[in-house]
Amino acid sequence: MSAAVEPPAIELVDIDKRFGPVRANDRVNLSVARGTVHGIVGENGAGKSTLMSILYGFYEADGGEIRVDGTPARIRSPADAIRLGIGMVHQHFMLVDSLSVVENVMLGAEGGALLDRGLARARAELDRLAADHGLAVDVDARVGDLPVGLQQRVEILKALYRGADVLILDEPTAVLTPPEAKALFGLLRTLREAGKTVLLITHKLEEIMAVTDRVSVMRRGQMVATLDTAATSPPELAELMVGRKVLLRVDKRPLAAGEPRLAVENLSVVDERDCLRVAEVSFTVRAGEIVGIAGVAGNGQSELMEAIAGMRRPTLGTIALDGTVLTREAHTPHNLRRLGLLHVPEDRLRTGLVPAFPAYESAALGFTDDPAYGRGLLLERGRMIAHLADRMAAYDVRPPDPLLKTSKFSGGNQQKIVLAREIERAPKVLIVGQPTRGVDIGAIEFIHRRLIALRDAGVAVLLVSVELEEIMSLADRILVMCGGRITGERRPEATDERDLGLLMAGVEGRA
Numbered sequence: 001m002s003a004a005v006e007p008p009a010i011e012l013v014d015i016d017k018r019f020g021p022v023r024a025n026d027r028v029n030l031s032v033a034r035g036t037v038h039g040i041v042g043e044n045g046a047g048k049s050t051l052m053s054i055l056y057g058f059y060e061a062d063g064g065e066i067r068v069d070g071t072p073a074r075i076r077s078p079a080d081a082i083r084l085g086i087g088m089v090h091q092h093f094m095l096v097d098s099l100s101v102v103e104n105v106m107l108g109a110e111g112g113a114l115l116d117r118g119l120a121r122a123r124a125e126l127d128r129l130a131a132d133h134g135l136a137v138d139v140d141a142r143v144g145d146l147p148v149g150l151q152q153r154v155e156i157l158k159a160l161y162r163g164a165d166v167l168i169l170d171e172p173t174a175v176l177t178p179p180e181a182k183a184l185f186g187l188l189r190t191l192r193e194a195g196k197t198v199l200l201i202t203h204k205l206e207e208i209m210a211v212t213d214r215v216s217v218m219r220r221g222q223m224v225a226t227l228d229t230a231a232t233s234p235p236e237l238a239e240l241m242v243g244r245k246v247l248l249r250v251d252k253r254p255l256a257a258g259e260p261r262l263a264v265e266n267l268s269v270v271d272e273r274d275c276l277r278v279a280e281v282s283f284t285v286r287a288g289e290i291v292g293i294a295g296v297a298g299n300g301q302s303e304l305m306e307a308i309a310g311m312r313r314p315t316l317g318t319i320a321l322d323g324t325v326l327t328r329e330a331h332t333p334h335n336l337r338r339l340g341l342l343h344v345p346e347d348r349l350r351t352g353l354v355p356a357f358p359a360y361e362s363a364a365l366g367f368t369d370d371p372a373y374g375r376g377l378l379l380e381r382g383r384m385i386a387h388l389a390d391r392m393a394a395y396d397v398r399p400p401d402p403l404l405k406t407s408k409f410s411g412g413n414q415q416k417i418v419l420a421r422e423i424e425r426a427p428k429v430l431i432v433g434q435p436t437r438g439v440d441i442g443a444i445e446f447i448h449r450r451l452i453a454l455r456d457a458g459v460a461v462l463l464v465s466v467e468l469e470e471i472m473s474l475a476d477r478i479l480v481m482c483g484g485r486i487t488g489e490r491r492p493e494a495t496d497e498r499d500l501g502l503l504m505a506g507v508e509g510r511a
């Protein structure tokens with residue numbers, strides 16, 4: 001342990017921040033010791049990202065003080081933060097795909113341009129950082145060609161290159177595969193050993209347990225606890241986060257599956273670049289059954305879901321609903337919705353919502369002919385608003401304001417709006433991609449219960465998720481996809497994460 005006299009690397013004192021009526025940060029205090037990994041948890045909209053944005057100079061606090069190494073600091077922009085040795089790794093990387101790693105790292109760094117510091121010098125510096133911290137990456141590779149895990153590494157290198165002593169990571173594993181996440185944690189430990197300080201926001205309590213020294217819990221804009229990680233547990237953290245006990249396990253009745261509702265036969269899908277993404281995939285989903293598709297992101301799951309949902313044309317094969325093969329004309333998102341096939345897209349900002357619309361309009365996307373909204377072209381705004389207000393209450397969306405612009409909701413609350421839109425319309429078949437990405441533990445429990453309730457009510461559910469735990473606890477049957485093919489089928493009680501992991505990597509698991 002470091003000497004008691006050393007001031008904390010970061011101290012936030014009585015930080016306040018309001019957005020209109022929302023008190024996003026309410027007299028928040030936080031003290032982070034140098035050379036530690038400090039976790040921050042809290043339910044969706046608790047104010048975690050706002051607090052970190054204040055520390056990084058994206059927002060200015062309405063009140064309170066920031067101290068860096070014991071000295072009061074004025075941080076009015078990210079440039080101020082960087083000057084004080086604070087770096088941030090964003091969830092959506094701020095990298096230029098067409099430039100190389102070394103060019104990206106130099107971009108915007110002090111002195112700005114490629115001209116200023118010679119490329120050779122930057123390369124040498126990157127090599128040193130890579131060697132010191134075990135951050136191997138090909139500095140001449142084009143960033144757009146790197147897998148997501150390595151792009152994240154470039155973001156970290158960029159922050160270190162600019163002299164960061166404190167690194168803020170906002171849900172860094174949301175975009176990573178399990179091996180990439182493991183590699184990231186190894187790296188965080190190395191950075192800690194080198195005396196760096198890491199602030200880690202995550203919804204995954206096992207990550208908190210695995211890698212942090214201390215953990216702070218936020219709830220409704222306030223800091224409710226800071227604990228030594230070794231002295232706490234996931235159930236205790238979950239309870240502090242949501243203010244009640246959370247069931248971390250899913251309870252479900254035995255399977256009582258009925259008729260096949262969705263039948264996919266020899267389906268193949270080729271993408272825009274003529275690459276085969278889905279190769280001769282066949283399966284059925286019966287009424288009252290959840291079929292889970294496990295796989296590392298990018299192995300054809302997205303294209304498969306989009307093809308079924310009528311957003312992409314399959315090149316070969318058929319899709320049948322209730323025993324009737326869909327013709328080309330019938331296979332449109334609009335008609336599928338009419339037939340009772342609903343779809344929760346995995347990428348909510350790209351295909352699920354329109355960020356610039358008020359929430360009630362985003363929540364009506366694709367359903368503007370719903371009789372509940374009124375007739376014909378004259379949609380009744382009042383009814384759309386009332387309808388979403390009901391859903392917001394049921395899903396505990398915060399703030400429960402249907403008129404607020406979609407982009408102003410926190411990530412997890414946006415996810416709840418999309419889920420509520422699709423799930424609550426009595427589907428016969430529900431296709432749901434990454435339903436709990438970015439949502440907090442209380443909301444995960446709620447969403448899992450809703451999916452089980454739909455199954456028990458006879459809905460055929462196709463669940464695609466990169467979270468193995470989610471697939472294992474919800475699915476009645478698990479299909480594993482790798483390289484566009486189904487590489488195995490398992491019952492959850494007859495498999496484990498290792499077996500599925502092998503199938504996901506294209507290696508035959510145990511029979």
Ligand SMILES: Nc1ncnc2c1ncn2[C@@H]1O[C@H](COP(=O)(O)OP(=O)(O)OP(=O)(O)O)[C@@H](O)[C@H]1O
Nearest residue numbers: 019024044045046047048049050408409410411412
């Ligand atoms: N630019 C903004 N304008 C209006 N309200 C905002 C803005 N940014 C955040 N908020 C509100 O402030 C509150 C805190 O949001 P914040 O993004 O900090 O939560 P979070 O804890 O990071 O949530 P999540 O886990 O869902 O990402 C939320 O109610 C959110 O809707």
